[in-house]
Amino acid sequence: MEESQEMNKQTVMLVQPHSFSHEPVPVCDLKKYIKSCLQMKWQIHWDQEIDNKLHSIKPIIENWSEDVNRKRSTILTRLRIGHTRFTHRHLLLGEPDPTCPHCSCTMSVKHILIECKHFKIHRLRFFNTSSPTLTTMIGRHPHIYLFEFLKIAGFYPHI
Numbered sequence: 001m002e003e004s005q006e007m008n009k010q011t012v013m014l015v016q017p018h019s020f021s022h023e024p025v026p027v028c029d030l031k032k033y034i035k036s037c038l039q040m041k042w043q044i045h046w047d048q049e050i051d052n053k054l055h056s057i058k059p060i061i062e063n064w065s066e067d068v069n070r071k072r073s074t075i076l077t078r079l080r081i082g083h084t085r086f087t088h089r090h091l092l093l094g095e096p097d098p099t100c101p102h103c104s105c106t107m108s109v110k111h112i113l114i115e116c117k118h119f120k121i122h123r124l125r126f127f128n129t130s131s132p133t134l135t136t137m138i139g140r141h142p143h144i145y146l147f148e149f150l151k152i153a154g155f156y157p158h159i
């Protein structure tokens, strides 16, 4: 404790060639500045990751509170990154991509959640719309009926 207080009281002299001030800078301010620079650099990198499934749901890098229930939290994470046992186990088994039996297109989390016509009636029931967005369903504040929808759609045990 004393050591950390001592660290906070420490100052660093920043001598920059074009700086007008040669005042000492507290270490805590320097840490905030470095953290801010790293956050900005990370965000710039993340802004270019437009093909990443998570990017469309979480374009801004920030902490999202997790569900206190471990299983629900795991399911949400898998849905957000678009990787589930159902949609990706073929890679481990060396099988072809799974296709939707109703639409004959490649199965994906996005297809099940918002695209497949087969689940339209369930979307209307749980989300009051046949075309909810991924952000509405699995964004920062997941829809309260998301898990009920997943269970009715038969997807829940395969995530």
Ligand SMILES: [Zn+2]
Pocket: 100, 101, 102, 103, 104, 111, 115, 116, 117, 118
């Ligand atoms: Zn479909």
